[in-house]
Every structure is written in C-alpha cells, then in structure tokens.
Amino acid sequence: MPKSAVVTIRDVARESGYSASTVSIVLNNAPLARYIPADTKQRIETAAKRLGYRPNPLARSLRSQRSNVVGVMVFDITDPFCTPIIRGIENSLYQANYLSLLADAHNELHRFERYLEMLLDRRVEGLIVIANWLVTDIKLLADLTQKQVPTVIVGREIDIGTVSAVSVDNEAGARTALDHLYRLGHRDIAFLRGPKSLASSGQRWKGIRRYAQSARIKLDAKLIAELPESLDPNSSFEAGANLTTELLRRGKSFSALMAYDDITALGALRAFKKKGLRVPEDCSVIGFDDVSQAALSLPSLTTVRQPMEAMGALSIGIVLDAITAANQKRDVPVVRRKIPAELVVRESTRQLSK
Amino acid sequence: MPKSAVVTIRDVARESGYSASTVSIVLNNAPLARYIPADTKQRIETAAKRLGYRPNPLARSLRSQRSNVVGVMVFDITDPFCTPIIRGIENSLYQANYLSLLADAHNELHRFERYLEMLLDRRVEGLIVIANWLVTDIKLLADLTQKQVPTVIVGREIDIGTVSAVSVDNEAGARTALDHLYRLGHRDIAFLRGPKSLASSGQRWKGIRRYAQSARIKLDAKLIAELPESLDPNSSFEAGANLTTELLRRGKSFSALMAYDDITALGALRAFKKKGLRVPEDCSVIGFDDVSQAALSLPSLTTVRQPMEAMGALSIGIVLDAITAANQKRDVPVVRRKIPAELVVRESTRQLSK
DNA sequence: AGCCTCTATAAAAACGGTTGACGATGCGCC
C-alpha cells in the first residue's frame, strides 16, 4: 500500500539502493552521468518509474535557477490579433517542455509594470511581450535589461537595449496592399490611416507614400482620414465606420478604400452598406492583419496577412536560443526580425469595372 | 554601491539587525507577529524597503506548499469563445495576486493529459478548464480528485466527483432565442443543431423542443439540419453555410433560422447572401454566444449572449474559495452554477413582414 | 521560591531537489 504522499528523490534513492545525488545525476543525465554504468542507470530509472517519481519543479528551480517557464505578457488579450500569436508561442513552448505564465496588461501601464515584477519574481527564463497596441514604455528597458531576462517584443519594431523584436514588415505589406488595388485598376483610393501613436501606423503609411509615389498615384487629402487615438482595439470598428461615412460626405469620389486594419475595414463595410453602396461593386476595400473575422465577413475581406502564429513561434525560438546561449555563457544574440506579410485576396476587392 | 545580486531575506535580517525568522514573521504577518512590538516591525519593514527586498516565490512555494498560481487549461485558444473567459479569469486572479499558467490542449486528449501533469507538478493551487469543445474525458476525475486540486470546468455542465462547474443555461437561452423569433411573428423556423457530441448542443435543443411544444410551433424535420462532429470550432462557419444551402434546397420555406452558435449563424448569412436572399428581410437569423464577431458582421447578429467574462470571474471565485476553505481545513464546496443567458437584439432578426 | 504565562527573538529543521568537492577502487606505466 503506497503512502499517498508525494514521491521524492530520496524515495527513489532508497528504492534503488543509491544515493539521492546519484539518482539526480542519472535522471537528469548530468555531466557526471558519463561515469555511471548502464545497469546502475537502469536500476535507478526503473525504480523511479516504479514509484512514479515526478521531480518537484519548484525545488529544482530553486536550486538550479531554471524555472522552465517563460512569461507571456499580452497588452490586450481581447484583441483578435493576439490569440494566434499565443497559439504559436504555446505550441513552441510545449515542444520544449516549457510552460507559460500569462499576463494581460489590459493596456494599462501600471498593470504592465506590476505583472512584469511578478513575472521576474517568478524567475521566468524569458519574456514575450505582445505589444499590439499600447505605447511601450522605456521602463521596459530599465527593468529587463538589468535583470538579464531574454525578451522578445512581438508586433512592434523597437530598438532599445538588448530586447529582440519580431514584427511584420508593415511598410512592404502596405505596398503590397496598395499594389493590389493598383493592379485592379484603382487610382482614386481612400485611406483610413491608423492612429499616430502606433508605430505600425507610421510604417504602413510610409509604404503607401512610397508606392503612391512610384506608381504616380496622388494622395488626396480629401481621401485620407485618420483613426483617433484609442486603447481599445475594438473601437476601430466604430471609428472605421464613422470615418468612412465622413469620407463619403466629403464628396470626392473613390473606387477603393484601404483601411489601417481589418477591424477598421469591417467598420468601413458597414458604413458603405448603410449608404447603400456595395462592396466590392461600388468600392473595393482592403484591410490588414487577417484576423479571424476577416474571412467570415460579408463580403469576406481581402487583406494583408500577418503570419501571427509563425511570429509567435519565431519569438519563442529566439527566446529559447537566448536561454541556451546564456546557459553556455555565450553571448545572447539580439534578434530583430521583420516578417513579410502576404496578400490574401477575398471578395472585398475587384477589378475596377469601368 | 549595492551588489547587483538578488537581495534575500538574510540581507534584510542583517540590515535590520534581526534574524531571518523574525523578518519572515513580520513581513508575512504570521501568527507569531502578535508578539512583535511595533517598532521592531517598523525597522524590519523599512530595512526591507530600503534594500528592495522581494521574496522569492519559488522558495516560498517550496516551503509553504502554496504556489499562488492556478492553471488555466483551454481546449482551444483559437476559439473566440475562450478569450473573454480568459479575460475574466485573469482579471480576478490579478486582484488576488495570483498568476495563471496557461495550457492550450489544441483539442487533443494526450496534450490535455500531459499539460495536466505538468500543471499538477507545478503545484497549481487550482485549475480552470475551459471546455468549450472537446468531449471531456473521465481521466479528469481520476487525476484531479485524488490530487485534491480544486477544479472548475467552464462552459460545460458536468457532474463527476468533486469538480465544480460553471456554464450558461443553454436550455433557457435557447428558449429565449426561440421566443424572440416567435414574438416577431415567425412560425416557420429552421434550425441548425449543434453536433451531438457536445453537451450544450443537446441542452439547447431541449430548450427548443420545450418552447416549441408550449408555443405550438411544429418542428419540421425538413427544416432541421445538424452540424457534423468536428474538433475545429471555426469549421462551423463552413458547415453553417453548407447546411443552410442544403435547407434552402429542400424547398420547404422558412422565415427564420436559429443557428447553434454565432459562427454557424455567420455561415448561414453567407449562404443566404449567395442565394440572393437578404437577412433579415427575407429571413431572420439568430445565433448563440455573442462572440466578438457577432457585432461586427453585416447584418450584425442577433444572438443570445453568454456572459463569458463573468463566467471566468465566477469560476476563479469558486476556485479561490475552495483554496481558502482547504487551507482552513474546512470542507471544500463543490459548486455547480448555471448562468442565465441574455438576448441581444441586433440587425439580423426582424418582425415578420407579411 | 517555584511555577506559569506572556513577550520577544533566534536557532534549527524542514521543503525537495542539484552540484561541486571528494573518496575509493582499479589499472597502466615508469
């Protein structure tokens, strides 16, 4: 009758006839295990299995300073942009036998900071920050750099200190989108720019300007509107609808509209519908991101896809690399990766009919 | 010049002139702190603050068997149904100074089991299982009950062992939905039932039958279709579209359609559009859940709202209660709560015009 | 004077592992 209590390494030691040290060495395949003969290993392993021994990760972490946990800080888990990234992260972590501590900052800075402390206290070995929205603060650098925790920011280019970053190539993505409209014959194109405070917003706009210049599309101020600052990612739906209505009211006609992101584009669809305009017959609409909503809307949304799951996976790759590098006293590389975005053509855009 | 090393309780002891024990007692306000005079406490606290002492949660957990962590097991984080629940969970945990270990089972049983072990190894104090989709297995009971970890299943009624459960009142919700259609004058109503394997599917259907009976709506087999089994929550979009097309082909006319959930309903919208039918003019459509997509679609979807965030919060409440109960050697209550759903009227339903 | 009960604090024993230093043995080699 096995005591229902938890099996410790000492139980395994007793059962196998060796010391706890040896058991530990064998079970972890530590360097010293090199000298341990195969049958000893065998005996220890079977003893461990027989007892159903499971090492206590807390004790292990305490001693070895390795928690096998990485922190995942999300700025707003409600944002549909986040979930696929989390999926990618989680999947890679699973392979590597890590777990993730999830923290949702709700776009609030103090919450971010408090969570950051909690995560560092817990000795996370790495940190992923999914910075879709909030203006990331410098406090990051201060705390993180000095604590030596490998950190990757996803969804945002950044160049502070030792922080790695994975983001989509917003500029190229925007060019791709505009190019798509251009090839369909559109020349009079309206734009819903993102809010100024967002880095990605500026980059996408830059891509637009570049492409417009080279293709000799003229950007008419009357066809440009800008989303207001906001912390709520879902607010851009309303905003997109309102701004589109506003653009229509200005009277300058356009045959296509390029929105800052998918949610904004969905808002635009709504505005068109309300005015009795059909998409894509009367106006093509293109979004950005390819969040899950984009494929389900009516019409389904042509957009520029961020490979979010891949970005999540990549970011964990970077973190894990950094961790092993640090363990081997090698320099931890700082990686800045810009991932290409991919055009996804659906129903909301079409050849200019005229 | 402070050594950059981590400050431990011994440092605080040295700095304040007391022993580590006393520091611990004071800082945790342990029972023995009763005997410690105020000025001693004061000195210790200021010393701790001065050094910026942060207790190591690993060590603390190891010793006191309390991790301040709960596990959150999601069956599929990609499901839009999950995120608001997670938000609710996370928010309540934050208040209580807990962190969450996130595990995403990808709807795979072995993954679920492996994660379960990992979480238990980490000594999570409680466990939330968001069981939106997968057929929950009995293995749950075996492992969880014996390990004494308070567990709540969200999104599914269940009555195994000591597991608590929080779910929406599917039956009443379905009645509400049908009642809504009825009051709008609809009598010929088509139904897209959920897959049999899902518990919620049966419950909703039961609600429908009940209401239909009392309101003398007849349920015509020609107007009923059933979603296929599937593990992918997003597959119901395609399925919803296909089944709707199928229903239309059967030739039996209907003025309203009630879908198993919102995603299915969105699929239905698409099918109607493709057939040139307008929603709600030619047919009203109602969904279930009120996932974020529902409000953004064209037309926006009338649906029955599950208060997901509240459900998440509630489930954490239950877990935390159980934890404190266990700490005080009181019996841990098993709670089964059914939350009422709420009708949300949007554009996809309207008064039968005739 | 002896004995209890409070106070106020410290010492020591956990918690469950990992790890560096070391001991013992056996073998090859000069």
Place this chain on the structure above:
DNA sequence: GGCGCATCGTCAACCGTTTTTATAGAGGCT
C-alpha cells in the same frame, strides 16, 4: 612501489523561504 588517471559514487552544502521549537527575561500567582 609510487604516481596519475579513469570510473563510480557519496557527502554535504546550497537554493531562499517558512515554521516549529527553543531561549530567556518579565511579571503574576501561590
């Protein structure tokens, strides 16, 4: 015969807390 080295293990320290037990003085009571 002594030395060095490879092999196989163990000991004891350590990770940073919490918690139980101990110490010790001060009153209060009999």
